Amino acid sequence: xxxxxxxxxxxxxxxxxxxxxxxxxxxxxxxxxxxxxxxxxxxxxxxxxxxxxxxxxxxxxxxxxxxxxxxxxxxxxxxxxxxxxxxxxxxxxxxxxxxxxxxxxxxxxxxxxxxxxxxxxxxxxxxxxxxxxxxxxxxxxxxxxxxxxxxxxxxxxxxxxxxxxxxxxxxxxxxxxxxxxxxxxxxxxxxxxxxxxxxxxxxxxxxxxxxxxxxxxxxxxxxxxxxxxxxxxxxxxxxxxxxxxxxxxxxxxxxxxxxxxxxxxxxxxxxxxxxxxxxxxxxxxxxxxxxxxxxxxxxxxxxxxxxxxxxxxxxxxxxxxxxxxxxxxxxxxxxxxxxxxxxxx
Amino acid sequence: xxxxxxxxxxxxxxxxxxxxxxxxxxxxxxxxxxxxxxxxxxxxxxxxxxxxxxxxxxxxxxxxxxxxxxxxxxxxxxxxxxxxxxxxxxxxxxxxxxxxxxxxxxxxxxxxxxxxxxxxxxxxxxxxxxxxxxxxxxxxxxxxxxxxxxxxxxxxxxxxxxxxxxxxxxxxxxxxxxxxxxxxxxxxxxxxxxxxxxxxxxxxxxxxxxxxxxxxxxxxxxxxxxxxxxxxxxxxxxxxxxxxxxxxxxxxxxxxxxxxxxxxxxxxxxxxxxxxxxxxxxxxxxxxxxxxxxxxxxxxxxxxxxxxxxxxxxxxxxxxxxxxxxxxxxxxxxxxxxxxxxxxx
Numbered sequence: 001x002x003x004x005x006x007x008x009x010x011x012x013x014x015x016x017x018x019x020x021x022x023x024x025x026x027x028x029x030x031x032x033x034x035x036x037x038x039x040x041x042x043x044x045x046x047x048x049x050x051x052x053x054x055x056x057x058x059x060x061x062x063x064x065x066x067x068x069x070x071x072x073x074x075x076x077x078x079x080x081x082x083x084x085x086x087x088x089x090x091x092x093x094x095x096x097x098x099x100x101x102x103x104x105x106x107x108x109x110x111x112x113x114x115x116x117x118x119x120x121x122x123x124x125x126x127x128x129x130x131x132x133x134x135x136x137x138x139x140x141x142x143x144x145x146x147x148x149x150x151x152x153x154x155x156x157x158x159x160x161x162x163x164x165x166x167x168x169x170x171x172x173x174x175x176x177x178x179x180x181x182x183x184x185x186x187x188x189x190x191x192x193x194x195x196x197x198x199x200x201x202x203x204x205x206x207x208x209x210x211x212x213x214x215x216x217x218x219x220x221x222x223x224x225x226x227x228x229x230x231x232x233x234x235x236x237x238x239x240x241x242x243x244x245x246x247x248x249x250x251x252x253x254x255x256x257x258x259x260x261x262x263x264x265x266x267x268x269x270x271x272x273x274x275x276x277x278x279x280x281x282x283x284x285x286x287x288x289x290x291x292x293x294x295x296x297x298x299x300x301x302x303x304x305x306x307x308x309x310x311x312x313x314x315x316x317x318x319x320x321x322x323x324x325x326x327x328x329x330x331x332x333x334x335x336x337x338x339x340x341x342x343x344x345x
Numbered sequence: 346x347x348x349x350x351x352x353x354x355x356x357x358x359x360x361x362x363x364x365x366x367x368x369x370x371x372x373x374x375x376x377x378x379x380x381x382x383x384x385x386x387x388x389x390x391x392x393x394x395x396x397x398x399x400x401x402x403x404x405x406x407x408x409x410x411x412x413x414x415x416x417x418x419x420x421x422x423x424x425x426x427x428x429x430x431x432x433x434x435x436x437x438x439x440x441x442x443x444x445x446x447x448x449x450x451x452x453x454x455x456x457x458x459x460x461x462x463x464x465x466x467x468x469x470x471x472x473x474x475x476x477x478x479x480x481x482x483x484x485x486x487x488x489x490x491x492x493x494x495x496x497x498x499x500x501x502x503x504x505x506x507x508x509x510x511x512x513x514x515x516x517x518x519x520x521x522x523x524x525x526x527x528x529x530x531x532x533x534x535x536x537x538x539x540x541x542x543x544x545x546x547x548x549x550x551x552x553x554x555x556x557x558x559x560x561x562x563x564x565x566x567x568x569x570x571x572x573x574x575x576x577x578x579x580x581x582x583x584x585x586x587x588x589x590x591x592x593x594x595x596x597x598x599x600x601x602x603x604x605x606x607x608x609x610x611x612x613x614x615x616x617x618x619x620x621x622x623x624x625x626x627x628x629x630x631x632x633x634x635x636x637x638x639x640x641x642x643x644x645x646x647x648x649x650x651x652x653x654x655x656x657x658x659x660x661x662x663x664x665x666x667x668x669x670x671x672x673x674x675x676x677x678x679x680x681x682x683x684x685x686x687x688x689x690x
Contacts, residue, residue: 018590244362296634296639300662303661304497305463312659314641314659316653318654
C-alpha cells in the first residue's frame with residue numbers, strides 16, 4: 001500500500017507541488033493510501049454559494065444540475081465549484097481505514113460521519129445521483145470519498161436529528177473558539193449575534209463569562225434580537241449597524257459604563273465591520289473575526305490608525321473538539337435545539 | 346475651545362459619520378480642539394507606494410510633484426494619495442497642546458516627534474514645499490499638522506541619527522509584537538527574516554527565546570541570508586520560497602526534528618504565503634501575519650482545510666511602547682545599527 005502525505009498532496013495531479021484545495025485536479029482513484037479513510041457517501045451538503053450558482057446555471061432543471069455536478073467531479077476529482085471555488089461537506093459511512101491510521105483515529109468501519117473539511121479538497125467519485133433536495137442544498141448519491149490524515153470529521157450522534165447535526169456542524173468553529181477565549185467576568189460583544197453561528201457563540205459566551213460577566217448581543221434586525229431575547233441568550237441586546245463604527249462604539253460605551261468589551265466576536269457576513277469591532281473592544285481587548293467578509297488590511301491598518309493595542313485573531317473554522325462542543329449545545333439548551341430545528345434543519 | 350472626539354471624527358467633512366481615514370475630506374483648519382496637538386511640520390515621509398505613483402504621474406518633474414502634493418492636501422485636507430489610498434508619516438515640533446490632553450500625554454511644547462499614525466488620516470496644511478528628496482521619499486515643508494488624542498507618536502531621541510530613527514519607527518510594530526509573544530524556550534520561525542522588519546523581529550525573538558529557544562530565519566535570497574548570518578541574528582538560516590507551502594514545511598520539519606514552530610512571524614510582502622506559514626507552525630502554534638499581502642480567507646479556510654488548530658493573529662502596527670522597543674534595538678546592537686544606517690537611513 002502506498003504511503004500518503006497527511007495533507008493529501010500525493011493526490012494532486014496538477015499543478016504539482018500545491019495542496020489539494022488550490023489544485024485544479026486531484027486523483028479520485030478509490031484505492032486508498034496507507035493513511036487515508038475511505039467513505040461510502042450518502043449525502044453531499046453543497047456549499048450554499050456553490051449550489052445557488054449551479055441552480056442558476058441549470059435554470060433549476062434537475063437533470064441539468066446532475067450533469068453540471070458530474071462534470072465538476074469528472075474534471076477536478078472533487079466537488080469544487082469552478083465559479084465560486086467553494087465546496088461543502090458530506091455524510092457517509094466509514095468503509096476502510098488505512099493501516100497507518102491505527103492509533104491515530106477512534107473511527108471504526110461502519111461509523112457514520114460528517115466530514116468537516118471542505119469538499120473543495122476531498123477526493124470524490126459519484127457513481128449515481130439519487131435525489132436532489134434543491135431547497136436545502138443537499139444531494140443524495142451513490143459514491144465514494146477519501147478523508148486525508150489531516151482531515152477533520154465528526155461522528156454523527158444517535159441522539160440528535162441528522163439535519164440538525166449537519167447545520168450545527170457547519171458553524172461549529174465559532175462557538176468552540178468562543179468557549180476557549182471567554183473567561184469568567186469578561187464583557188463579551190457578539191456582532192451578528194442572532195445568526196446561525198452568532199446564537200451558538202452567545203450561548204457559549206454566557207456559559208463561560210458566567211454571573212460576573214456580561215454578554216452583549218448586537219444585531220441589525222430588531223426582529224431577530226427579539227428572538228434571541230426570548231431565548232434569554234444574552235445580558236443585553238443592542239440594535240446597531242456594525243458598519244457605522246462610531247455609532248456602534250457609542251452604544252457599546254453606554255452599555256458597558258464606558259469600559260468597552262474584553263472580547264468582541266464578529267459573526268456578521270457583511271463588509272466594513274472591522275472598525276466597529278475594534279472600537280467596541282477595550283484598548284488592549286481582543287477581536288475575533290469569524291466573518292469571511294473581513295479585510296485584513298482594513299483591520300490591520302485600522303487598529304493602528306486609532307492607536308488601539310487590539311489583539312486581532314482570524315477565525316479558524318477548526319479547533320480541537322469543535323464538533324462536540326457545538327453539538328453539546330443542542331443537548332444542553334432545549335430552546336436552541338427547538339429554534340435550530342425550526343430555522344435550519 | 347471646542348471639544349473633540351478621540352478619533353478625530355469632529356474633523357470629518359464628508360462623508361459624515363466615518364472615521365478620518367476613510368473620509369474623503371477632513372478639515373485642516375489649524376485652530377485646535379481641546380484634545381488635539383498642533384505640530385509645526387518639518388518633513389513628510391511619504392509612503393513608498395504613494396510617492397512612486399506621484400513621481401510617475403509627474404514624470405519625475407519636481408515642480409509637477411509639488412503641484413500634485415499641494416493639490417492632494419487642498420482637496421482632502423490630508424496627504425492621502427487618491428490612487429494608492431496610502432499616506433506616510435511626518436516629523437515636526439510640538440507647537441500647542443490642547444488643555445484636555447493634560448495628564449494624558451508626556452509631550453511638551455518644543456518636543457521633536459514623529460507621528461506614527463498615517464498621513465492618510467492626519468489633518469495637514471502645506472504652506473510651502475522647501476525640498477524634495479526623491480530617492481528616499483522625503484519632502485521638507487513649511488506647514489502644520491494635527492495629532493488626534495488617539496494618535497500615536499514617538500519622541501525623536503537625541504542619541505540616534507534622525508533618518509535611522511525614521512526608518513526604524515516605520516516598522517516598529519513588528520519587533521514589539523514579537524517581543525510580547527515570544528517566551529523562553531520557544532521555537533520561532535521568521536518568514537522574510539532578512540528584510541527591514543524581519544531582522545528586528547529576529548533580534549527580539551532571539552533575545553526573548555533565549556538560550557533554550559531556537560530562532561529560524563527564512564528568506565528567499567541567499568545573499569540576504571548571508572548578511573543576517575554575518576550579524577548572528579538567528580540560530581538557523583533557511584533559503585526557501587514561502588509560497589511553496591509543502592516545500593517550506595519540509596525544511597522547517599528538518600530544522601526542528603519534526604517538532605515545528607511555536608510561533609511563526611510572517612514579514613514577507615508577497616501573496617500566497619499563508620499556507621506555508623500555517624504548516625510551519627505546530628498544530629496548536631501561533632502565526633502572526635504582518636504582511637499586508639495576507640488574505641484573510643486564504644488563511645482562515647486554509648487552516649481549517651488542513652485541520653490545524655492554529656491561532657492566527659493579524660498584525661497590528663501599534664502596540665504600547667512599540668517605538669521605544671524598536672529604537673532600543675539600535676542602541677543594543679552595534680551591528681544592526683550599522684547595517685540599518687547603510688541600508689535604510
